[in-house]
Amino acid sequence: MDKQLLDAIIKKIEAKIDATFRLKSVRDAPSIGSGNKAYILDAEPISYFVKTNVGKPKDFFEKEVDGLHMLSIAVMRHLVVPRPLFWGEFEGYQFLVMEKISMKEPSTDFFEKLGFGMAQLHKNTNHFYGLQEDNYVGPDVQTNGKYESWGNFYTKCRVLPQMQKAFDNQRISADDVKKIENICIQLPSLLPQEKPSLLHGDFWIGNVSDTTQSIPSIFDPSVYYGNREIDIAMSSLMGGFDESFYASYNNEFPLTKGWQQRLGINQLYSILVLINNYGPDYYEKLKEVIKGY
Incomplete structure (x- = not known):
């Protein structure tokens, strides 16, 4: 992941959780299609799953978040749906940060x-x-x-x-x-x-x-x-x-x-x-x- 993009995401995570984010490692996640790249930010006590892309519509990840919220409300305890933390833009990149699900x-x-x-x-x-x-x-x-x-x-x-x-x-x-x-x-x-x-x-x-x-x-x-x-x-x-x-x-x-x-x-x-x-x-x-x- 681009170093400046990573730094920007970590700052937003820390603002969201109101605590220091102690990053252990950054791992590439499997390709997820749609031109997205994915990464896992390993940390304690919670790790995060990050999607990034370049050149997509500005509301691309916003619409995904809306869909995740709809699914989460609908399925309740029967299925696990990733919980989005935030999405945003940085120097041409778009990104979506979610809590990582342990698969x-x-x-x-x-x-x-x-x-x-x-x-x-x-x-x-x-x-x-x-x-x-x-x-x-x-x-x-x-x-x-x-x-x-x-x-x-x-x-x-x-x-x-x-x-x-x-x-x-x-x-x-x-x-x-x-x-x-x-x-x-x-x-x-x-x-x-x-x-x-x-x-x-x-x-x-x-x-x-x-x-x-x-x-x-x-x-x-x-x-x-x-x-x-x-x-x-x-x-x-x-x-x-x-x-x-x-x-x-x-x-x-x-x-x-x-x-x-x-x-x-x-x-x-x-x-x-x-x-x-x-x-x-x-x-x-x-x-x-x-x-x-």
């Missing part, structure tokens, strides 16, 4: 507990689909707003913007666009009508972990209110989830019949985001989802 390898009942916890999250409902403010998914702006219809919201605020970006960047064809638009027209008859649930919004295996408290943790959200099958579909798209996750979730909050057959449609937005930001590796998956339309 460990998944225990035998990790996925069962995670399924139960996500069911509790999804029981938090709202009277509209979307969110009062826009936020981000990866590096992209995620348009929200308030919608009465899930099909309209998913079409206008999720699928079509990413579809247009992919077409403009020549990552999908005109035929692909036609098929995706045909899917969007049919969405009202393809998707179940449920109350809008609070979603994690970027729910893949890289954004969950077990903790030394033996309570699953979720992080790096892109929250909004939507159909809960979106989070389930994202978990299936990226893989890595044990079947006990889905069994536990369904035992606590049963999904509407036919959810497995709707996985592809509910993965469409995430697939387009992946194509736009990480290249063509997911193009064949897109073709699989949209064939027949």
Whole structure:
């Protein structure tokens, strides 16, 4: 980490905790995507997790903090959500400082507990689909707003913007666009009508972990209110989830019949985001989802 940036962050930590911050070491954390770099500040009695980036919108980390607060209130004791300390800017850098969560390898009942916890999250409902403010998914702006219809919201605020970006960047064809638009027209008859649930919004295996408290943790959200099958579909798209996750979730909050057959449609937005930001590796998956339309 840049020495001047580190000094600025330590000063802010000391102002926040009203005490001397006794730093032991600075470690690079694994890459976390979205152009962010991450570090662990080892200290006593609390260590901190720091994200930094350059060139992102000024509210990039602010929106993440808002999402973390929403998740924390919703899941209470069922899941661990990182507690943000503050975010800020320094000489072109943006940074977010959070309390470090002590992670460990998944225990035998990790996925069962995670399924139960996500069911509790999804029981938090709202009277509209979307969110009062826009936020981000990866590096992209995620348009929200308030919608009465899930099909309209998913079409206008999720699928079509990413579809247009992919077409403009020549990552999908005109035929692909036609098929995706045909899917969007049919969405009202393809998707179940449920109350809008609070979603994690970027729910893949890289954004969950077990903790030394033996309570699953979720992080790096892109929250909004939507159909809960979106989070389930994202978990299936990226893989890595044990079947006990889905069994536990369904035992606590049963999904509407036919959810497995709707996985592809509910993965469409995430697939387009992946194509736009990480290249063509997911193009064949897109073709699989949209064939027949």
